Amino acid sequence: MVTENTTQSNPLAPPLDPDDWTAFRNEAHRLLDTCIDHLVDVRNRPWRPLSDADRAPLSLGDPTEGCGIEALVDELTCNVLPFSSGNTHPRFFGWVQGSGLASGLLSEMIVATMNSNCGGRDHGAVYVERAVIDWCRRCFGFPSQASGLLVSGTSQATVICLAAARLRALGTASRIDGIQHSRQLAAYAVDGVHNSTGKALELLGVGSSTLRRLPMGADGGIDVASLSRAIAEDRAAGLLPFCVVGTAGSVDLGYFDDLNALADLCAEENLWFHVDGAFGAWARLAQAPWCDLVQGIERADSLAFDFHKWMFVQYDCGVALIRDEKIHREAFAARPAYLAKQDQGLGGGEPWYCDYGTDLSRGFRALKVWSALRAYGSDALGRAITRNCEQAAQMAMLVETTPGLRLSSPVRLNVCCFSAAPREWEGSAQDSLNAKITSELQLSGDAVFSTTKLDGRTVIRAAITNHRTSEEDIIYAISAVARVRDREVGS
Amino acid sequence: MVTENTTQSNPLAPPLDPDDWTAFRNEAHRLLDTCIDHLVDVRNRPWRPLSDADRAPLSLGDPTEGCGIEALVDELTCNVLPFSSGNTHPRFFGWVQGSGLASGLLSEMIVATMNSNCGGRDHGAVYVERAVIDWCRRCFGFPSQASGLLVSGTSQATVICLAAARLRALGTASRIDGIQHSRQLAAYAVDGVHNSTGKALELLGVGSSTLRRLPMGADGGIDVASLSRAIAEDRAAGLLPFCVVGTAGSVDLGYFDDLNALADLCAEENLWFHVDGAFGAWARLAQAPWCDLVQGIERADSLAFDFHKWMFVQYDCGVALIRDEKIHREAFAARPAYLAKQDQGLGGGEPWYCDYGTDLSRGFRALKVWSALRAYGSDALGRAITRNCEQAAQMAMLVETTPGLRLSSPVRLNVCCFSAAPREWEGSAQDSLNAKITSELQLSGDAVFSTTKLDGRTVIRAAITNHRTSEEDIIYAISAVARVRDREVGS
Numbered sequence: 011m012v013t014e015n016t017t018q019s020n021p022l023a024p025p026l027d028p029d030d031w032t033a034f035r036n037e038a039h040r041l042l043d044t045c046i047d048h049l050v051d052v053r054n055r056p057w058r059p060l061s062d063a064d065r066a067p068l069s070l071g072d073p074t075e076g077c078g079i080e081a082l083v084d085e086l087t088c089n090v091l092p093f094s095s096g097n098t099h100p101r102f103f104g105w106v107q108g109s110g111l112a113s114g115l116l117s118e119m120i121v122a123t124m125n126s127n128c129g130g131r132d133h134g135a136v137y138v139e140r141a142v143i144d145w146c147r148r149c150f151g152f153p154s155q156a157s158g159l160l161v162s163g164t165s166q167a168t169v170i171c172l173a174a175a176r177l178r179a180l181g182t183a184s185r186i187d188g189i190q191h192s193r194q195l196a197a198y199a200v201d202g203v204h205n206s207t208g209k210a211l212e213l214l215g216v217g218s219s220t221l222r223r224l225p226m227g228a229d230g231g232i233d234v235a236s237l238s239r240a241i242a243e244d245r246a247a248g249l250l251p252f253c254v255v256g257t258a259g260s261v262d263l264g265y266f267d268d269l270n271a272l273a274d275l276c277a278e279e280n281l282w283f284h285v286d287g288a289f290g291a292w293a294r295l296a297q298a299p300w301c302d303l304v305q306g307i308e309r310a311d312s313l314a315f316d317f318h319k320w321m322f323v324q325y326d327c328g329v330a331l332i333r334d335e336k337i338h339r340e341a342f343a344a345r346p347a348y349l350a351k352q353d354q355g356l357g358g359g360e361p362w363y364c365d366y367g368t369d370l371s372r373g374f375r376a377l378k379v380w381s382a383l384r385a386y387g388s389d390a391l392g393r394a395i396t397r398n399c400e401q402a403a404q405m406a407m408l409v410e411t412t413p414g415l416r417l418s419s420p421v422r423l424n425v426c427c428f429s430a431a432p433r434e435w436e437g438s439a440q441d442s443l444n445a446k447i448t449s450e451l452q453l454s455g456d457a458v459f460s461t462t463k464l465d466g467r468t469v470i471r472a473a474i475t476n477h478r479t480s481e482e483d484i485i486y487a488i489s490a491v492a493r494v495r496d497r498e499v500g501s
Numbered sequence: 502m503v504t505e506n507t508t509q510s511n512p513l514a515p516p517l518d519p520d521d522w523t524a525f526r527n528e529a530h531r532l533l534d535t536c537i538d539h540l541v542d543v544r545n546r547p548w549r550p551l552s553d554a555d556r557a558p559l560s561l562g563d564p565t566e567g568c569g570i571e572a573l574v575d576e577l578t579c580n581v582l583p584f585s586s587g588n589t590h591p592r593f594f595g596w597v598q599g600s601g602l603a604s605g606l607l608s609e610m611i612v613a614t615m616n617s618n619c620g621g622r623d624h625g626a627v628y629v630e631r632a633v634i635d636w637c638r639r640c641f642g643f644p645s646q647a648s649g650l651l652v653s654g655t656s657q658a659t660v661i662c663l664a665a666a667r668l669r670a671l672g673t674a675s676r677i678d679g680i681q682h683s684r685q686l687a688a689y690a691v692d693g694v695h696n697s698t699g700k701a702l703e704l705l706g707v708g709s710s711t712l713r714r715l716p717m718g719a720d721g722g723i724d725v726a727s728l729s730r731a732i733a734e735d736r737a738a739g740l741l742p743f744c745v746v747g748t749a750g751s752v753d754l755g756y757f758d759d760l761n762a763l764a765d766l767c768a769e770e771n772l773w774f775h776v777d778g779a780f781g782a783w784a785r786l787a788q789a790p791w792c793d794l795v796q797g798i799e800r801a802d803s804l805a806f807d808f809h810k811w812m813f814v815q816y817d818c819g820v821a822l823i824r825d826e827k828i829h830r831e832a833f834a835a836r837p838a839y840l841a842k843q844d845q846g847l848g849g850g851e852p853w854y855c856d857y858g859t860d861l862s863r864g865f866r867a868l869k870v871w872s873a874l875r876a877y878g879s880d881a882l883g884r885a886i887t888r889n890c891e892q893a894a895q896m897a898m899l900v901e902t903t904p905g906l907r908l909s910s911p912v913r914l915n916v917c918c919f920s921a922a923p924r925e926w927e928g929s930a931q932d933s934l935n936a937k938i939t940s941e942l943q944l945s946g947d948a949v950f951s952t953t954k955l956d957g958r959t960v961i962r963a964a965i966t967n968h969r970t971s972e973e974d975i976i977y978a979i980s981a982v983a984r985v986r987d988r989e990v991g992s
Contacts, residue, residue: 383567
């Protein structure tokens, strides 16, 4: 056979680009239709758990021989796509997950086609990232000379920002010499601070015990008087206070620190003011009263936040914004010979993003953000954020008016925590009931809540960062909770 | 107007999902055709520099109002796609960049549609990542209980692996307490080690001065006798040697450490053996003699490598593989209340990947790797790797037989460094000529080489990690170098 002989006579021809582009094109269009069908029908696609039989075809076994593009499209369609976690579904309120925009399907085709490496050099993707960073600067009131970097998420952004804070406290020589003979540092945050701050301090070698967790004041933010005292005590004990971490939207409750008060204190005490705004920073785009919660964010030395949560953009994409570009660069820049700057040619394009963070090779995360801002505009994104806040308030009202349910804490933003367990039950029985309701509704596909602990008790938690959620979805979800609750407890 | 009234009467309806899915579908298919046209024609799409006029539409200006999906597709087509860095082009040999597979266009549509967060939980994307990690384990001869994590690239993977090494050396309490009162650590690598190792040590607070850069032996790897002496001297000086970093494919030259010799020494000295195999690890899939270069890689305590370089998979995707899952988990696990394990429901799916690294939210990087392995198979990927090695040897031969060109160092793998400058010229004039040739060929679109410094001199460098490169491309590229050289120097 001619075909076989041809193959055999050229054994090294890599069959990695399609021989038959027409066939590839047909398969790609077939898959695209499948994806769009999925999005159109997303209301009927809640989380679908995998059985052992569902998992088996995901294993790669012995993949020495390929199955070809047509079989791949079949596998992606039948074996992969149906088993999402359902965070695209209108009644997904679990953890804090984004819902994914239709524009992302378009941008990711371009990203896959261009295959850009945004570590540096002079090409389009780098200018798209600059446009996104520049918009972030303007949105959050940072000065034009501030620097920024897209990363995988707020956890990475926190590492980048706190590394800059560490450098400012210990000097540039600490990069080379390490911190093993440095003074013991101290950082400060509210008790409900996200654990990514502790993990970042651990990674940086500073240790999570460096982080003082201060009691909440009446409004859920750091009690500023306690913070002042803690700083003074640490200074008196010979420690080196270096950073206050403000929280813009606590993960359990969506509470905010008084960012202006923290900025004032940091200015007085000469401390780095970092703000964790993973989802809550985007209250900036919401209507009043929610946008008022983030007042003062523009005074931060560094800010970490995500696009993949409350800007609804596809995973993954977070941002580190740093007010002082010089410190940012000093904390990370290191260009070896093979990356030397060129005046002309592809090696131009300074500054290179690799000089602002850990990653030398970097994907083209910026395009999904750029596409969302271009296609929808920030006003429409802001309206979706406002609507989620209204829905959290609606959910709180429904909880308060539904027999057997009770709110666990006031709703400030988009997070609503409540219990379906009778107050008079023993604690552990309350915990079990709330966990059971959450799990059962996940499995039935009615709604995805998650749980958290408040005052030692497991409660049901909704974090609404979902552009597809309607007011009817909120009513449906709370009714579903009440139904299971009534069955378990008796109405 | 009815439409306007409808909009006004429902001002909070988020216009983020298409009103008209048919129109969206048409636009998406139009864009897909554009992407496939681009790939079909990729040989005519080298790097295209941006003029000021090209950059202007990439700026976001004031994006409060969106332009809609149809305009977005036009902008992506006309303003973004043409300006790639051209690493998809067959004659792109600059730095070490991957060429991007057609299968990635398919997988990324699914990724964008599912919008999975792979930090944890019980859903399909997590099982796909497990399949990829499991295949990596088997490919590199790691034990079945080894753990792994997909990350943005080798730089991040190096941070993860060296954090585990640090934990082993200093104990689990060092996470909490920090390393500020620890003994001074010492790490060891060959002089040509990639700077990501130094940057990782800086991030970890250990400091880059911790890294001893040892002289190369005759074969380009660490001189093992020097390494032994350095360890003994550091121990005698009261330091705590903790890690040897083996290089599988040095960035400048593609050289290898003798990994078995390093593994033996690490076993004797009780040191963590990390291997940086960013691209070179994939010699594992090549034919002999290249696959022999990575012998001993299966003995590493940790291994960092990329899929986006020499496995041709789209950016970004790297891997951290760690032999001892317990140490890996101890270095990173930290699950707050709101992420508590559920026995049933979406909160199941242990182990969660967030417990193996920094990121809590994680994109679905695994699918592009899984799709490449399914569609093409590892044998075909290995053939493409072998072919790149043969092409580097071919390039070396051409350099040696082309008047005026000379090889700067023997070719071991896929990297070929050479000079086009007369030996008798002053050093800086040699540097300028090699830089000029590199830049001119980038600008003309003939071929993308980059430069590096060897023995203090700027040389031209080709790193061939490109499945589209043909033998004719190598001939064309070297001819282009010779043409510019002859014009500048006189033949």
